[in-house]
Amino acid sequence: MIANELLELYDAKRKKFQKGELIFAEGNEPHYYFQIITGEVKMCNFNDVGREFIQGFFQDGQSFGEPPLFLNRAYPANAMAVTDCEIMIVPKNNFLELLKNNNQVSLTIIEYLAQRLHYKSVMAAEISSQEPEHRLLKLIDYSIKFLKVQKGNDGFPIDLTRQQMADLTGLRVETVIRAIKSLEKKKELKIIKRKVFR
Incomplete structure (x- = not known):
């Protein structure tokens, strides 16, 4: 999605997560932009009896958890490593500065978020009927x-x-x-x- 070299110019750090490790929890405040270098991540919730509800899966080159970052609201779901992962993590203010300075990257992020929103709308209709x-x-x-x-x-x-x-x-x-x-x-x-x- 965003070139790793560009992310590193804005103080991105590479961090490894083991399979099953929590990256962030539902209710946490968003402070970082996350982009997967290698591995797979899932966004999920658990109901009162511990049943898991999957929001989505994310793979190499994809980002996750951006909407709360833009809205300045708590995460509505957990992010967990499905496999061993290496992830680029950029502090929020640095990420917003990157977007201000790079119009094409901003458009790429908008298109990516629109695709995810469209997917959720399509699947919601399919699942219901x-x-x-x-x-x-x-x-x-x-x-x-x-x-x-x-x-x-x-x-x-x-x-x-x-x-x-x-x-x-x-x-x-x-x-x-x-x-x-x-x-x-x-x-x-x-x-x-x-x-x-x-």
């Missing part, structure tokens, strides 16, 4: 577009686990597995060595 197969295809197609997945010989590789697909569509894992098998029979998806391709 559509059948499991339809929900999964919508999630997969949007992920391909949003993450700019490159097509290979077998199609577009889907880098989401069955559990992640379930979390993002409001389905049970068992339902996701059945829906994927059904979509494979309909030739909407391919499964090669347990990996899903579109």
Whole structure:
């Protein structure tokens, strides 16, 4: 998203997080801009009985947690390392100065936030009314577009686990597995060595 070299000019620090480590907690005040160098991060909430609700997953080159930073409000969700991660962390004031001094970067951030907002709107409509197969295809197609997945010989590789697909569509894992098998029979998806391709 933003070149690491540019972030470093604004006092970015590289920090490593281990798998399962909390990066920031729901209710914390935002003081930094976060951009992933390597690894995967999830934004999530837990209800009163400890059930997890996934807001989204973020990967190499993506940023997360910006809306509260711009709004100066507490984080509405937790950020946790799904894998071992290395993340660029920029102090808030330095990040805002970077945006003021770099119009193209500001436009990139606006477009990225708009894509995420659009995705949430689309998925909210899908989850409320559509059948499991339809929900999964919508999630997969949007992920391909949003993450700019490159097509290979077998199609577009889907880098989401069955559990992640379930979390993002409001389905049970068992339902996701059945829906994927059904979509494979309909030739909407391919499964090669347990990996899903579109």
